[in-house]
Amino acid sequence: MLCTLLSALIIVVVQPIGCIIQQENQFFIIVAMDKVKLYIQESYEEMLHRVTWPTWDELLQTGRIVFVSSIIYAFMVFFIDFIFGANPENPIFKGILYYVYQIFS
Numbered sequence: 001m002l003c004t005l006l007s008a009l010i011i012v013v014v015q016p017i018g019c020i021i022q023q024e025n026q027f028f029i030i031v032a033m034d035k036v037k038l039y040i041q042e043s044y045e046e047m048l049h050r051v052t053w054p055t056w057d058e059l060l061q062t063g064r065i066v067f068v069s070s071i072i073y074a075f076m077v078f079f080i081d082f083i084f085g086a087n088p089e090n091p092i093f094k095g096i097l098y099y100v101y102q103i104f105s
Contacts, residue, residue, distance in 0.1 A: 083096060084096050084097055086098040086101055
């Protein structure tokens with residue numbers, strides 16, 4: 001009974017670290033470093049032979065799209081902040097929130 005409990009405890013504790021293979025009543029533990037090595041080898045193989053990389057023209061086109069959309073988004077945030085933000089130092093327009101704060105103060 002105690003042996004069964006100990007073997008169950010070993011399986012529960014060691015299982016997250018590595019695989020346990022039972023062969024002829026002996027446990028062989030594949031340590032975590034072997035799993036890491038296998039992961040790196042499989043990742044290298046996948047990056048070389050299974051990934052479809054974009055061409056240079058596709059890369060430039062998507063880069064331009066990201067750049068232009070980032071500029072547009074930055075201007076949108078600037079204008080929203082300028083219109084709705086409270087900026088009492090600005091002599092031209094103090095912002096909508098400035099006037100709302102003036103109503104309640």
